[in-house]
Amino acid sequence: MPQWSDYTTGERIKILRGREIRQSDLAEMTGLSIVTIQKAEQDKALSLPTLLAVADALGVDTSVILGQQAPRRAQEQGDRMMIRDLSRAVHDTAAGILPSTAEPATVEELQATTDRCWRLYWRGHYIEAGALVAPFLTAAAARLHEQAAGEQAQAWGVLSDAYRIAGYVANLMGARDLAYAAIGHAQQAAERGADDMRVALVGSGRSWVYLRDARLSEALALAEKSAADIEPRFSRATPEELTAYGSHVNFAAVVASRMGNKERAADFLSQSHATGARMGREVRAHGTLFGPVSATTQAVGINVALGQTGKALALIDSINDVSGLTEAARNRYAMDKALAQADAKQWDASLDTLEATLRSAPHWARHQTLPGVIVQKVGRASTARLRRVSELIGVAPGTHGFLPATAKTAL
Structure with a gap:
């Protein structure tokens, strides 16, 4: 499979343009003539002004067009534009730069927007969530500037929430530098708001950024500290407090499993299951959902990561309703289930689970790397079925490279 650098500059522009943007559309977006766009895609001429205009319109760095770095997996033009707008909002608001049209929303309106962003995020609509966070940050920053000194705690708290969501979206989309920046601003805002719960939530978010950046020991230390800082007394804890704590210890178990530390992972899982059992039901709070089913389904992925396939399959058999x-x-549970089935050499069952999820949630699946990992593991399934699933995720069976889905029709 060709690497990104193997294509010509013109081919890369055509791939990035994709099916949703015609040459005439790109010409209008850049203010260039269609002849200029055609020449660029035919590798006949590409001046510096044209390169800069095309890169800006497509929402990528010039180095991506020149082949010096590959585009992030499965990102389309709309995805790239969202990340660029989100980045500007994060950096500008942190610097105190607001557009002249910025209108401060009420704290109640901002809290409602927080809930809406989280609903989009946990439905797997990451692009929509990120698109909403950008103006949300501006409105939250404007609210903070309107508040009198000594009356800013609530505004700082809401601003921390907005930065945390921005960090989550950026981290999931692979925009690591933006994720670090956003989660750092979220921490500062939470501390300014003097809210211990928000500080711990942000700490857990930073731990996730560390995890995806392969800083495992730091991720585990921070995840463990964040959980310890908000550990409630079970006899008097509210469902919301248990939700936050359960989510924290469960994530600590995830990090420990990635490090191959079975004892610590088991200890955290024990606390997670105990918290879920105490709650008795799923509860949504603080931008997350946790309960007994969450504890069990997430334990599946943790056991898979530890190589404990038998335990993972036993847990799967015990789960009846998600x-x-x-x-x-x-969707994530389905991926963990498919991975466990693949590890157990239940090839057809694994592909059945994977294909059902890919077809039911394509908007979620295209931002995930695990489907490709599962396809690599499945080596003895029906060739036709394997090819069908591979096409859904844009990879070729038996390869480890990735070709943007648009490239299959653009070239």
């Missing part, structure tokens, strides 16, 4: 989970959590 309808109470968020859409993203259900």
